Amino acid sequence: MIVSALLTSLAINSALCVLFFTLYSVLRKQPSNYDIYAPRLLAEGTSTQRSFNLERLIPSASWIKKAWNLSEEELLSSSGLDAVVFMRLITFSLKIFSFAGIVGIFVLLPVNCLGDQLEDVDFSDLSNNSLDLFTISNVKNGSSRLWIHFSAVYAVTGFVCFLLYYEYEYISSRRIAYFYSSKPQPHQFTILVRSIPISPGSSISESVERFFTEYHPSTYLSHMVVRRTNKIRSLFDKAKKVWGRITQLQSDPSHNKYQRDGCFGLFGHKVDMKLEDIEENVRLEQSGGTSAGEEVRAAFVSFRSRYGAAIASNMQQSVNPTQWVTEQAPEPDDVFWPFFSASFMRRWISKLVVIVACILLTLLFLIPVVFVQGLTNLSQLEVWFPFLESILTMDIVSQVITGYLPSLILLMFLKIVPPVMEFLSSIQGYISHSDIENSACSKVLWFTIWNVFFATVFSGSALYQASIVLEIKSIPSRLAVAVPAQASFFIAYVLTSGWTSTSSELVRIFPLICSLIRRPFTKSTDNELEVPSIPYHNNIPRILLFGLLGITYFFLAPLILPFLLVYLCLQYIVFRNQFINVYAPMYETAGKYWPIVHNGMIFSLVLMHAIAVGIFTLKKRPLLSTFVVPLPVLTLLFNEYCRKRFLPIFIAYSSETLIKKDREDQNDTAMAEFFNKLVTAYQDPAFLPVQFSANTDSLSSPLISSEV
């Protein structure tokens, strides 16, 4: 790619960003869009309908100021620790790339430009030069200036590791402080027991009762056996849709409730379908329907203290490790009920199937990526579609195609990956939405790194991705050849994919379109209000991918860094705004996403070191290559230390923490009432009394009990 193509892309994307931001400033002030741009405020009742005035049509930047002024404590109290951790990922990346940016732009970029390895440099007309002029490719082979790059690699690695340690420590302390400051919550006192052995002559409930009164007599409180409720659940879904339709018809504006399910009621239902019929059906199922409410070999067991629950979940309970398998229970709202029909063996097999499916998805996904890579190569496109030759020779078309289109297509394909990965995680055997998203987050991250970074790097030069990992020895040299060659593609990728995704996040294009289509068919818009939760498994891998690009390219092509910094600044403002106006927390993992971030960063560093080893060999400075080798070793040792020092905090709370917290509650008179509620906290929502009213119970699942 030449400089002018980059400038074209920059112009298009900047214009788009400005357009989107302006559009947002106007659209957000229209009352009809409140459910899109401020569903959270609307649900909380803090956003009031304003009368029409001119101000509504003039773009304003007040929201930026508001987002900027949000403090971490405010964010913590309104959106939970996960949101704080997410914002810290962005500020953490900003810190890294500010440092790397200063080093890259003011030290490495001049060194690269002043090199003379590439011969066809035309200083009279910069815009016609290749972008390679600004990369390490332009430094003369064997030049002593490579020492500067070498030092930069060491400095940035040291800085990133320092920040990683500091952040891990900070988030660990926040996590513990969050636990200390939390009110008693059902999931702290409850464990999930699975693979309960069936003893002849007694029900599962009796087995559970007997086992826990026998082995945990002092702390055992109650239990709730899980039942297979797919049939009841489907009846409920029907009822919910009909109820939604009825309330919609009644157009009762006082019914603004949290609702987190899909756009039901969208395409209408037969209203004559009797709600009472369904209610009757559900009651029948609940009372006598043993086939639908069949007991599953799993139960939620509640204890009198957090420490008691932790002991039961940390210790192997039974002689046979595949029986009485325990784990900490998720929050009641967070339970993923459809899962509970699998035994130890079935869960294990479904996990294996999911792993295979992920590998297959990763392999099949290469096909569109290769096609996209073909698009960046104009001459190849002309060979494939000769009839397009006349159009392709036009200057503007060729620049749009090389600078913008390829990464846009890739972006569209990547959009479908997070939902697919989430689905795969959901059948893998996780019991909570948060675990599913956490697992999907890892899956999406490795998928993205493989399919965006490696596939682009290697299919750009040749299609030998599969063989490359099997020959470990030659990886650095192959990376050194292939990675710098794709520098211009990734600079364009940051511009298009990065900037565009931030703008579309702000404008919420998909919900906006959805709402625009829906509006003519529905009479009132604000009673089907849906407060979304932020899809972490979608956003965290994306930011980490840009982090990977920044870390691997900062010494190869420092030109990528300014674009990355702009991207991160946009993200910073946009997500703070979205946390205020749009997203409400659905569950709280208390920072469990951070270890994924940490591992992703360590991987980026080691990959960068591998590339550095290859590059220095390629540039005829084997001494520098040798000196880089200790760096990945030290980085991995650092990672190992962090695993020992911080990771256990993210897996379970310590005895000290739990006992302290338990003692605080000991003299609390409210605890008796809490324990009363705890007994029924993990009741399957399908078995709650059918009540089509609107009272919200803080302990039982608010999702369905309050809606249906």
Place this chain on the structure above:
Amino acid sequence: MIVSALLTSLAINSALCVLFFTLYSVLRKQPSNYDIYAPRLLAEGTSTQRSFNLERLIPSASWIKKAWNLSEEELLSSSGLDAVVFMRLITFSLKIFSFAGIVGIFVLLPVNCLGDQLEDVDFSDLSNNSLDLFTISNVKNGSSRLWIHFSAVYAVTGFVCFLLYYEYEYISSRRIAYFYSSKPQPHQFTILVRSIPISPGSSISESVERFFTEYHPSTYLSHMVVRRTNKIRSLFDKAKKVWGRITQLQSDPSHNKYQRDGCFGLFGHKVDMKLEDIEENVRLEQSGGTSAGEEVRAAFVSFRSRYGAAIASNMQQSVNPTQWVTEQAPEPDDVFWPFFSASFMRRWISKLVVIVACILLTLLFLIPVVFVQGLTNLSQLEVWFPFLESILTMDIVSQVITGYLPSLILLMFLKIVPPVMEFLSSIQGYISHSDIENSACSKVLWFTIWNVFFATVFSGSALYQASIVLEIKSIPSRLAVAVPAQASFFIAYVLTSGWTSTSSELVRIFPLICSLIRRPFTKSTDNELEVPSIPYHNNIPRILLFGLLGITYFFLAPLILPFLLVYLCLQYIVFRNQFINVYAPMYETAGKYWPIVHNGMIFSLVLMHAIAVGIFTLKKRPLLSTFVVPLPVLTLLFNEYCRKRFLPIFIAYSSETLIKKDREDQNDTAMAEFFNKLVTAYQDPAFLPVQFSANTDSLSSPLISSEV
């Protein structure tokens, strides 16, 4: 190697075996050798001195009958569960290779012989044929008879996996039964706490007391802070030597005690060195010497119940995971005291150093192996040492050199590895002799597999070991070329190394020589009696290596199997005899060695599958190669299932087990006395009252308290 060379080797080794067995039959009956061949019986007082008669000079086989008749229950009661598990490893291998032997000798061997791939077969004089005649190399390329080999690979894999599952299950149940039947033991009630944080103004002892009374008030019993006692210990060692010398001079035959330390008193000491001086020194150190008895940030903490101890050791205690690090305590006798001077950081670093040292040892060890490989190649030897040509051309010399010498030299080199690995494990931070041996066992196993199997296989054809692992894709094809080429070497290896090691184990050559040298210098032999414990880290890897050879070669060169079966039968008889007469258990891991055996076997299977894939491709049957591929996948899945099903049992006991066992003791009146003893059970032997008498305390360390 040709058939006649193998026959020569067979003759030499059979003769040696018969000789050693006869020698043993005679030597064991000489009273002067009782301390070598029956130290255990002597220590237990069951072996009585017999008067001289002719019978003593006639070889007899009565010991074989006695060893044969030993039942598993007898072995369990006399030598503990570890001995049972060790014997089961041998019977397990016997079962596998009986099955593989039947398949190999009666099915595969005829198929191989009837092939005609090798042209220079001379049926008139079998002894001049190459051993390759009996290997898969002789089967015609593309022959449909390879289906037989293919089926054999599947059948043997299935059989091994079935047996592995059955054995794992059996040993797990034995382990639990052993725990249920055990008397209350100090290590069941005690944990070791390390990295205790230093709080200003209070001693470590006070910190421990405060922490555990705070967080484990109902179960905490007492604690014992570990002290740095290197100086006292060295004084003790001196005292022990002098004491040994004195008792030796007194020639008091009633002083037959267990002694497990080296051959001290061997080369004499100055007897005028006053014992009282040392005693005085020790007393001084114990009372006032704060520098020598400095407190270490570690303590043994005892609890009132096994379950209480297990909770404290399984749960993360402190908010900071690198502080208050807990683990189950070893038996008091088993504690490796010299270690206790390391912090979390130092322990971690020493572990890394040990890993690097192991890798270096593995790499440096290749040099003698390559030299040994040179010896098997006569022509190369003639090139190196031209002056030997006249000797080397002699028939008998050449056969001895090719058939016997190479593996003997390799054997001598391998002898030094287990002690070195044990030393490395001891500085790695383990707190007990059993953990050190267990870790050394794994180290020796992988070392042996790498340096005997892989180094022989690859340096035999070319020196590309290091590069081979880095090119994963080409491993099967390279193995397929190199492994069958070394079949004759490994057949000879089983004969020499296997058979010889068994005989030398029986005759106990090294202790015998040691005793013969020592006898002239000492007047009485039986007061320095030393009952050795079996070095598992030496014997288990050796048997597993032969298992690996058997599994990988059974379908390539089935001729190896009869030799292997003879080896295993010899081992079976010899070790049963040694358990009766020689080895006393020093500690009890209750079968913790089995997971190492299991992993070793799984590795052997997967390696065999890799070779099979390569061989079938080489033999122009790519279809068979493809059909073999599911086999390693299934084997690894099987292994993964076993890890989930059985491994947790070998790591910690379950709540169910612990609570049941605790309840049994609840009404036992002897428990009060036990708890009294428990308080001082983990006293450092260096701090026990200095008493040069002979009463044995079952709870305190019998090693030193009873001797000194």
